[in-house]
Amino acid sequence: MNDIPYQTALKNAEDKAFGQFNTGLENDDYFGKNLDRYQKKWIPMNDLIGDADFKKKDIRIIGDKKAGGFTQASIDQPEKTRKFLEDHPEAVLLQIIRNPIDAAVSYMRSHRITPFQKACSEIVIKTHVAYVFGKKATNPFLCIYYEKLLNSPEIELKKILTWLGVGIEDDWLRKISTKINKATPKKHLEEYRRLAKDIIRQYEANEEFSVYRILK
Structure with a gap:
């Protein structure tokens, strides 16, 4: 909600969401270093990225x-x-x-x-x-x-x-x-x-x- 145009902000959020999903939270620059502060049960979700039903097309x-x-x-x-x-x-x-x-x-x-x-x-x-x-x-x-x-x-x-x-x-x-x-x-x-x-x-x-x- 600052001076960044709406579409740019939405594209940045979309890119971040894709990046975190594809790399896995344990490999994310921020979450990977702070997993002890978060729920480790998130990690197993990452094995779904290879499943055809979970291939992202649109967010x-x-x-x-x-x-x-x-x-x-x-x-x-x-x-x-x-x-x-x-x-x-x-x-x-x-x-x-x-x-x-x-x-x-x-x-x-x-x-x-x-x-x-x-x-x-x-x-x-x-x-x-x-x-x-x-x-x-x-x-x-x-x-x-x-x-x-x-x-x-x-x-x-x-x-x-x-x-x-x-x-x-x-x-x-x-x-x-x-x-x-x-x-x-x-x-x-x-x-x-x-x-x-x-x-x-x-x-x-x-x-x-x-x-x-x-x-x-």
Whole structure:
């Protein structure tokens, strides 16, 4: 969202996505040196690049994770972000929401952000901004949950692909589903639950996090 032309920025993002997919994250200039901070279960995905079902032809979605650039742009430069979407009515918004306690603990490890309250606040604020932005946008918006995606990948992926109007191949769904690890419930400090509950209420983010027991 700076002075780089839209098409140039999109082409740069596309090139980066292709590069990371083709080389594998373990060989990426950044991720390869920092894998200890991220989920090592990403690595086995790379053996799919030789499969005909996974040969990339077109990139339909460029993902933007919890504190990603698009969300930050919508905070820093909301008018430019809205104009981008108005100029690109074909752009779609897909948000994946994760349990904020799990996300914050992961964020503390991967981004070296402490204490928990600071990490959780960033997660809740940016999730809320993205959720409100998506609900108000005229572009198509779909919200799904991280845990459902891991535990029922074929159902959730079918939902996404149907929403995108993309053809669904059962072999593709089966192969990708075998690579996805199930979400396992994690035990966290009771203090984390209390803090997360207070933060969610502070930023009026109850609606998007209502599926979690944190608020009960």
